Amino acid sequence: MEEGVRSSLSSDEERSGVVVARLSEIPDEGLLEVEATIDGVAESLILHRVGAEVRAWLNVCPHAGRRLDWAPGKFLRSKDGLLICAAHGASFELGRGQCVAGPCRGDALRMVAVEVVGEDVVANVTRSLSSDPSGAP
Numbered sequence: 001m002e003e004g005v006r007s008s009l010s011s012d013e014e015r016s017g018v019v020v021a022r023l024s025e026i027p028d029e030g031l032l033e034v035e036a037t038i039d040g041v042a043e044s045l046i047l048h049r050v051g052a053e054v055r056a057w058l059n060v061c062p063h064a065g066r067r068l069d070w071a072p073g074k075f076l077r078s079k080d081g082l083l084i085c086a087a088h089g090a091s092f093e094l095g096r097g098q099c100v101a102g103p104c105r106g107d108a109l110r111m112v113a114v115e116v117v118g119e120d121v122v123a124n125v126t127r128s129l130s131s132d133p134s135g136a137p
């Protein structure tokens, strides 16, 4: 059986799974930054692991659209585990990516659907077949 999710959305789109990391690459309760192509656009993602579960968000702060890390893959965390944007200090809880303090309080990081399949962390992305006629994954 093929890993990941693949189903037809319309004649020119399909939803497919892209392996973005191995579960073992993400420290438990920790973060990992990865690059992935989402809807044909190269994006930086923040992966957060809690045991066997992984959540993911775009590495884009809702305040001013900056990356949250101070250097690629280097994130600030508060003593109580909040993710802190390196640009202006907005603080995000890592359950739903909600901003709980700072200039974008009440906003949230944009979640990316991921699932753990065996040892792989798979992002579910929509791919336009018309922009990739080869259909290659």
Ligand code: FES
Binding pocket: 061, 062, 063, 064, 065, 066, 085, 086, 087, 088, 089, 090, 102, 103, 104
């Ligand atoms: S861009 Fe993140 S707090 Fe301003």
